[in-house]
Amino acid sequence: QVQFVESGGGLVQSGGSLRLTCVHTGSKFGILPTGWYRQAPGKQRELVARIGSSGSTTYADFAKGRFTISMDNAAKNTVYLQMNTLKPEDTGVYYCNDFVVNRPWGQGTQVTVSS
Numbered sequence: 001q002v003q004f005v006e007s008g009g010g011l012v013q014s015g016g017s018l019r020l021t022c023v024h025t026g027s028k029f030g031i032l033p034t035g036w037y038r039q040a041p042g043k044q045r046e047l048v049a050r051i052g053s054s055g056s057t058t059y060a061d062f063a064k065g066r067f068t069i070s071m072d073n074a075a076k077n078t079v080y081l082q083m084n085t086l087k088p089e090d091t092g093v094y095y096c097n098d099f100v101v102n103r104p105w106g107q108g109t110q111v112t113v114s115s
Helices: none
Strands: 005-006 010-013 018-025 034-039 046-052 057-059 067-071 078-083 094-098 109-114
Touching: 005 094, 018 034, 018 094, 018 109, 034 067, 034 078, 046 067, 046 078, 057 067, 078 094
Parallel strands: 010 109
Antiparallel strands: 005 018, 018 078, 034 046, 034 094, 046 057, 067 078, 094 109
16 A cells, blocks of 8 residues: 655744655555645645656645755655745645545644744
8 A cells, every 4th residue: 555654844934944755655656646735723735736757746826936846866756845935824734645546644744834
C-alpha cells in the first residue's frame, strides 16, 4: 500500500522560509502525481500545489510567487515544497498525497508562522 510521509515543518517568523519534504513508499511506480495540501485549524483541507508525473506544476493563488513544488530527480519518490515569504495565514498542517488516486493520508507536518 502506498504511504506518504511528510517532514520539514516547524515554527518560523513571518517572512521566513521552510522546505517541506514528501516521501512516498509502496508504489511500483517511481513517480506519482503528487499534491501538497494544508489544513488550517477549523478549516477544510485545501490544495497548495501539485506536480504531475511529467513535472508540470499547478499552484493555488495564495501560493503563486511564494511556494515552489519540485520533484527530486534522483529519488523519484520525493517531492519538495519550498515555501518563502511565509505569512501567519500559512499556519496549518501540511500533507502530501497522490492527486489522481485517493490514498491514505499521512500524519502531515505542522507549519506555524508567527507574526
